[in-house]
Amino acid sequence: MAPERFVVAIDGRDLELSNLDKVLYPAAGFTKGEVIDYYTRIAPVMLPHLAGRAVTRIRFPNGVDGIHFFEKNKPGGTPSWVRLATLPVPGSTKSRETIDFVVVDDLATLVWLANLAALELHTPQWKIDADPDLLVVDLDPGAPAGLRECCAVAVLMRDRLEADGIAAYPKTSGKKGMQLCCPISGSQDSELVSAYAKKVAEELAAKVPSGITAKMAKAVRPGKIFIDWSQNAAAKTTVTPYSLRAQEQPTASTPLTWDEVEAIGTGVEEARQFTAAEVLERVERHGDLLADLLSPGPALPV
Template identity: 35%
Template sequence: MTSIETVRVGRRTLDVHRPDKVLFPASGSGKEYTKSGLVAYYRAVAPFMLPHLRGRPLMLERHPDGIDGPQFMQKNTPDHYPDWIERVEVPKEGGTVVHPVCANTATLVYLADQACLTFHRWLSKADRTDLIARPDRLVFDLDPADGGDFASVRQAARLLGELLDELELPSGLMTTGSRGLHLVVPLVRRHDFDGVREFAADVADTLAHAHPDALTTEVRKKDRGDRLYLDVQRNAYAQTAVAPFAVRAEPGAPVAAPISWRQLDDPRLDAQRWTIADAAEQGRANPWAGLMNHGRSLGPARRLLRSRRG
């Protein structure tokens, strides 16, 4: 008989099926976590995570048998999902897709019960059809080169942050829970994805030109050598980025965690510094402190970048 754990979430009572199902087996790099532990984690971080999810189409990374079993990525919302889970229908080539949207803690718990380990979010909101193609986030993805270490990621983040400061664009850092860091810039919803990606590419090119031995914008791996790739490809319509506080499908259940610029100097910092055991503490520290609520236009930054490049 399948075991069920009943949890009360706000006004809703939800069933967690097979709560003792091990999703993250114990290993040399981490302890064991069950589905019940995943549900408890997402309930704990909901106050910090939901502001980064509301209104955004999601892609769900599901692992029904845990991280050692098969996975699949889910965009369409199944018909059997309860009607109180928000949905949004967005255009795609040749038709539309009905994505789930996570607006409340009950939805987080329901999706965790569906063995959704990782939430990947759009960089734009779908609350207005005329603005779906206008992102309010710009993301630089910094992963170490093959064989590289996290020190190269730290260096790239510092250099990129300094350049963005010169361009008067506030930015936030986030460990990805996987290999590297994301550097996130809040935007006003004025520019389309093509314009945002073009600007991000210009910033990356400027930085790579200034530090050619350490950084590159070469798309082909064989042309990068041991240089860190400044990846701006997520800045496109219907592309996603891992959400803040999302759990990654790695041993030990590491978490994508927002960090402060001061924490970049912490000797303990790496991409998997926080796990579901302690990420809520990082959330309570509020390292972004309202940063994402104040988007910037790219117009002034473009002019400053042109002036800098001569």
């Protein structure tokens, strides 16, 4: 049996790990040690998508069935070697003017967060001290619609964005829906990115009103895919590629190929989320399907 606490060295950083046998996903018997193992093994493809971004964590100290909390500010006992970024947070519910965000640029920081049971990692569409470099389209299904319907809408959105010279890269959310991530560049602020995303969402909703909505009101969402354009607001975050999700099974936000999206959308392939073990196998097979997000994309049309 593993000792409750022990120190490991990661890239020259001393890090204390604890309670590795603690079960964080009871239905799957998935332990904290397995969470740390997953994040360690997925780090080569995940860290580039975390680098330079302020990270919001969702922590589940007693597992996915227990109490959880969102954490933006650095936690107590943060090691001195963890990179922090002090950023303004207008409208904070705790009346703070600034928050010391954690920035995950290295494996030691990622493992440290995993040891704190920070199962979910969420990042904004911009890097610190930079303009937005990502446009994100969040596809949120209203029951009885699900991931299959999301994939069908994703193809429509891909083709619409492509008409403006914007490439879209799909990933599951790890929960019920999916996102399209698009590399962009230029000096556009988040309001302009949100306005563009809203315009495109409303165009598609007008074309397929029976299956798509661009309105946030939950009353209009049942049976439709809500294209959430608001994810591009400066204060919003999106689940980071490869992040675990707090579901019954240890699912993760998983990059897809467009062939897979089309096959799921037409019913040829099963619509489902992928577990941590499956994500690791997919990375061995495909590499990072979102690698192109790390290079600058085009400016959005005015």
